[in-house]
Amino acid sequence: xxxxxxxxxxxxxxxxxxxxxxxxxxxxxxxxxxxxxxxxxxxxxxxxxxxxxxxxxxxxxxxxxxxxxxxxxxxxxxxxxxxxxxxxxxxxxxxxxxxxxxxxxxxxxxxxxxxxxxxxxxxxxxxxxxxxxxxxxxxxxxxxxxxxxxxxxxxxxxx
Numbered sequence: 001x002x003x004x005x006x007x008x009x010x011x012x013x014x015x016x017x018x019x020x021x022x023x024x025x026x027x028x029x030x031x032x033x034x035x036x037x038x039x040x041x042x043x044x045x046x047x048x049x050x051x052x053x054x055x056x057x058x059x060x061x062x063x064x065x066x067x068x069x070x071x072x073x074x075x076x077x078x079x080x081x082x083x084x085x086x087x088x089x090x091x092x093x094x095x096x097x098x099x100x101x102x103x104x105x106x107x108x109x110x111x112x113x114x115x116x117x118x119x120x121x122x123x124x125x126x127x128x129x130x131x132x133x134x135x136x137x138x139x140x141x142x143x144x145x146x147x148x149x150x151x152x153x154x155x156x157x158x159x
Contacts, residue, residue, distance in 0.1 A: 010115040012042050015049040018109050020135065022127035025106060028097070030122050031088030032063065032113075037074035042120060044071075047113060054087065054108035054124055056098040061087035063122065066110060087122065100126055 018024070034042070041047070046069035055062050063085045070078045089097075100106055111123045130138075 012045065012113040012115065012120070013047040013049050014112045015052065015110055017050055018111055018125070018127065020138070021130060022107070022109065022125075023130055023134070024111075025126040025128060027111065027123060027125045028089070028093060030061065030124055032120055032122050033086040033088065034068075034120060035077070035079045037071040037078050038068045039120060040074070041068050041071040042113065049110050049113065052110045054097075054110070056094060056101065056108075059091070059094060061089050061094050061097065061108075063087050063110060087124070097126065104128075 048067045048069075052066035053064055055064055065082070066085065067081050069081055097108060101108060106126045106128055108124055109127055111125050113120060113122050115121070
């Protein structure tokens with residue numbers, strides 16, 4: 001994405017593979033604890049959410065597996081790109097997520113990072129892994145929808 005269009009778009013990163021790999025059960029918004037150079041790197045779009053997941057430990061939510069690239073002008077103040085980052089959620093949300101993960105066998109993954117009033121937020125979701133046949137059904141449904149739209153467009157054009 002071009003830098004000038006990124007200024008208007010509050011979304012910093014998306015986890016595109018999440019909707020393909022998982023069925024999304026429930027979504028949550030969380031704040032995230034970041035260092036100053038990480039925010040600058042995020043604004044430049046240098047983040048990777050694909051392998052990210054959330055783990056609840058000692059009543060705190062931690063974002064793991066997300067890589068925020070080093071900021072070039074950050075010198076020695078750059079933190080480790082793959083470090084654990086604390087998510088800021090209400091205690092009841094954390095307790096709910098923890099109990100749901102343990103009882104229902106779900107996973108928590110990040111879906112996107114975005115800016116809201118100059119604060120970095122993470123949209124996380126409780127997800128259930130899809131089986132191969134679920135993925136095939138989704139692909140078939142998407143292809144059928146695309147073909148239907150093409151035929152309607154062709155009909156409207158008169159061809």
